[in-house]
Amino acid sequence: MTTDPTRPPPRAQVLIVEDEPDHADVMADALRKPGHVCTIVNSVSAALDELKGGAFDVIITDLRMPSSAGHAGVNAAGVAHDGADAGLIVLQAARALQPGAETVMVTAHGDVPTARAAFKHGVYDFIEKPLDLEVFRNLINRAAETVLLRHQNQKLQDALDTAAMPGMVAASEPMRRVLASVRTVAKSSIPVLITGQSGTGKELIAQGVHLNSRRAGARYVTFNCAGQSESLLEDQLFGHVRGAFTGADKDREGVFEYADGGTLFLDEIGDMPLTMQAKLLRVLESGEVVRLGSNEPRKADVRFVSATNRDLKKMVDDGTFRGDLYFRINGAQITIPPLRERREDVPPLVRHAIDRFAAQMTTDGAPPPQITVTDAALLRLTSAPWPGNVRQLLNVVQNMVVTAIGEAEGHGRAHEPIVIDTRHIPDDIRATDDDDNGGSGASGPNGSLAGTSLEQIEKRAIRETLRLTAGNREQAAALLGIGERTLYRKLKEYGLR
Numbered sequence: 001m002t003t004d005p006t007r008p009p010p011r012a013q014v015l016i017v018e019d020e021p022d023h024a025d026v027m028a029d030a031l032r033k034p035g036h037v038c039t040i041v042n043s044v045s046a047a048l049d050e051l052k053g054g055a056f057d058v059i060i061t062d063l064r065m066p067s068s069a070g071h072a073g074v075n076a077a078g079v080a081h082d083g084a085d086a087g088l089i090v091l092q093a094a095r096a097l098q099p100g101a102e103t104v105m106v107t108a109h110g111d112v113p114t115a116r117a118a119f120k121h122g123v124y125d126f127i128e129k130p131l132d133l134e135v136f137r138n139l140i141n142r143a144a145e146t147v148l149l150r151h152q153n154q155k156l157q158d159a160l161d162t163a164a165m166p167g168m169v170a171a172s173e174p175m176r177r178v179l180a181s182v183r184t185v186a187k188s189s190i191p192v193l194i195t196g197q198s199g200t201g202k203e204l205i206a207q208g209v210h211l212n213s214r215r216a217g218a219r220y221v222t223f224n225c226a227g228q229s230e231s232l233l234e235d236q237l238f239g240h241v242r243g244a245f246t247g248a249d250k251d252r253e254g255v256f257e258y259a260d261g262g263t264l265f266l267d268e269i270g271d272m273p274l275t276m277q278a279k280l281l282r283v284l285e286s287g288e289v290v291r292l293g294s295n296e297p298r299k300a301d302v303r304f305v306s307a308t309n310r311d312l313k314k315m316v317d318d319g320t321f322r323g324d325l326y327f328r329i330n331g332a333q334i335t336i337p338p339l340r341e342r343r344e345d346v347p348p349l350v351r352h353a354i355d356r357f358a359a360q361m362t363t364d365g366a367p368p369p370q371i372t373v374t375d376a377a378l379l380r381l382t383s384a385p386w387p388g389n390v391r392q393l394l395n396v397v398q399n400m401v402v403t404a405i406g407e408a409e410g411h412g413r414a415h416e417p418i419v420i421d422t423r424h425i426p427d428d429i430r431a432t433d434d435d436d437n438g439g440s441g442a443s444g445p446n447g448s449l450a451g452t453s454l455e456q457i458e459k460r461a462i463r464e465t466l467r468l469t470a471g472n473r474e475q476a477a478a479l480l481g482i483g484e485r486t487l488y489r490k491l492k493e494y495g496l497r
Contacts, residue, residue, distance in 0.1 A: 011035040011467055012057035012144035017047040017090050018106070019065040027060065030133045031140055037466045039459070040495035047090050051097040053456035054463070057147045058140055059094045063087035063107045063114060063126075091121050100150065102143040106131070168204050169349045172342035178205065181334050186212035190331030191284070194307040199391030200336040202307040203267060210263040215303055218262030223255045226268040233276055235292055238283070244293025256289045256300040263303040269329065270310035270321060281325045304329065339386040339393065346382040349390065353397040354420070361405060369405060370417040376479055377422050379465070384429050400424040459494050462487070466496070 014036045018024035021042060028038040039054065041047050044065065051059075065086040087105050094103050102124040107114070118126065124143050127136055170179050185192050186209045194202045203222065210220040223236060239254035255264060266272075272280065283289050284304060288297035306329050315321035339345065350373060358368040386392055404420050422430075461480065469475040477487040490496070 010057075010144050010148040011037065011471075012140070012147065013055060013463055013467065014038045014140065015047065015050055015054065015056045015059045016040045017044070017059070017061040017065075017087075018042065019062065026133070027131070027136065030137050032471070034137065034141060035471055036140065036144070037463050037471065038496070039463065044086050044089055048093050049456075051090075051093050054460060056098050056101050058124075058143045059090065059098065059101050059103045060140070061087045061090040061103065061105060063105050063118075088118060088121065091118060091123055095122055100147065102147055104139060104143060168201070168208060169345050169352055171348050172344035174337045174342045175345055178334060178336060179208070181332075182208045183212055185209060185332040185334070187214075188332075189303055191304045191306070191329045193312075193330045193333045194305065194336065195312075195333060196307075196309065196336030197338050197389055198309045199389035200338060201390050202309075202336060203265065205334060205336060206263075206265040206267075206305045206307060209305055210265075210303070213263065213303060215262050219259050220263045220265070221255050221259035222265045222267065224267045226271040228271075230273050230276055233272070234279065237276075237280070238289045238291055240292035241294045244291070248293070251291070254289065254291070256283060256302060257298060259302045260300050261302075263305060266304075266306045268308060269306040270308035270312055270315060274320070274322065277322045277325045281322065281328060284325075284328050339389045343382050346386075346393065347378045349393060350378060350381055350397055353394050354401055357398045357401040358405075361401070369408075369415075371401060371404065371420060372417065373420040374422070375469070377420055377425060379479055380422050380425055380430065396426060396429055399426055455494075458490070459496070462490060462494070462496060 011034075014028075014031055016024050016027050016038055018027065018040070019042050021040075024040045024042065028040055031038050036058075039050060039056075041050055047061065050056075063086070087107075091103050091105070094101055103122065105118055105123055105126040106129060107126050108129050124146070125139055127139055168179070170176050182205060192206075192209055194205050196202055206222070207220060210216060225233065228236065235252075235254065237254045237256060239252050239257060240248050241251050242248055283300070286297070287299060287301060289300050290297050312321050312326050312330075316323045316326050354371050354373060355368075358371050362368045381393070381396075388395075400420050403424050404418050407424075408416065408418050462476070465476045465479050466473075469479065473484060473487055473491075477484045480487065482490075
């Protein structure tokens with residue numbers, strides 16, 4: 001693969017593992033010119049810490065480092081070493097901890113046979129000392145291009161995967177795993193139980209199961225069990241015959257019969273009363289419903305999908321949910337992670353929502369307003385905790401769109417492009433963001449930070465912000481809520497270039 005000379009290389013997150021600080025600084029300076037963000041470490045142990053806590057596109061490692069600069073003389077597998085295989089240890093750890101990254105080895109002339117052998121372990125390429133900085137820079141640019149191409153291919157595959165799931169956004173690895181589960185279970189007819197917090201998008205996943213199944217051409221029927229009295233719930237599910245109760249002046253089919261041949265999605269099944277759970281179990285086992293006021297069973301062939309934000313297993317232990325029904329509906333379980341554990345999904349969700357709400361605000365067939373969102377606003381939204389998950393995010397974005405359009409109309413700029421910035425973010429979201437992130441407004445994109453050291457969190461925030469601002473320290477410091485001197489000191493302290 002060759003780099004297009006007319007197009008600047010993609011900015012990459014680069015980890016440099018080199019025991020000679022001066023040599024590492026020279027490499028970092030060479031890579032800073034095309035815009036790469038470099039993290040320097042001088043030992044294998046420090047490299048392992050970075051690989052566990054950071055996110056990198058390209059990893060550069062010297063093949064040989066003294067054992068005193070290595071992992072206390074012990075490699076990643078717990079085997080003693082003398083530093084000769086230090087680069088291979090980094091390579092081994094990179095494959096396990098950063099599978100999407102490319103690795104480049106720096107070697108002395110006599111190490112070339114060993115470096116060639118490293119190709120068997122997935123190294124992208126190697127380069128000999130002394131470095132020709134132009135050749136070195138081009139090599140790293142090509143590696144970054146390779147990573148970018150792989151990401152673009154993944155995005156294309158994600159787009160194809162979500163084509164049959166309207167409104168679904170899956171930029172993060174956790175959501176890609178969810179979509180893979182949807183494709184797998186959709187091919188069968190087993191019941192599916194979807195779990196997750198309120199607002200995570202359980203109904204969209206249920207719809208995806210239907211649209212990717214053999215029943216996609218038939219009806220998809222949804223029903224929410226929450227807040228329903230037992231008598232009304234039984235009538236809605238199974239229907240009634242004329243005269244079954246006062247006011248029943250004609251026969252009416254329930255949602256099971258209405259969904260015959262298609263898919264029935266029961267939301268909040270954990271809220272169903274125990275007596276109704278027994279009746280539902282009987283229907284699922286027999287495939288027949290009996291309308292209220294009738295003794296005649298009727299066939300109902302449905303693909304059954306249910307969802308809950310409750311812990312049904314605990315409810316079974318507590319006696320508030322039937323164990324036999326739980327095992328019946330839990331043929332395959334799909335758990336949707338909360339939004340705070342898949343922050344990569346926030347920017348595409350925001351952009352998708354902006355386009356959607358802008359289109360809704362058009363009148364008289366006029367084209368929707370052109371609305372964009374600044375990187376600073378995206379960063380703030382990405383770092384927010386979102387206890388209400390996607391539902392809360394969409395409500396906030398709708399508020400921002402309405403505010404921005406109203407602001408433009410108030411200034412007589414209704415027909416000009418509209419830019420959503422941090423000032424359009426509601427105060428309660430900004431306040432919660434500051435409380436949870438120390439006012440930095442930045443957080444890593446890899447979801448939960450539990451168990452991550454504060455140093456790693458801070459380094460990750462600085463790296464991501466520098467990439468977002470194309471290395472502009474003034475903008476980065478402003479977004480992080482710190483002074484430029486403080487940022488410069490932290491860049492030196494953490495070996496960031």
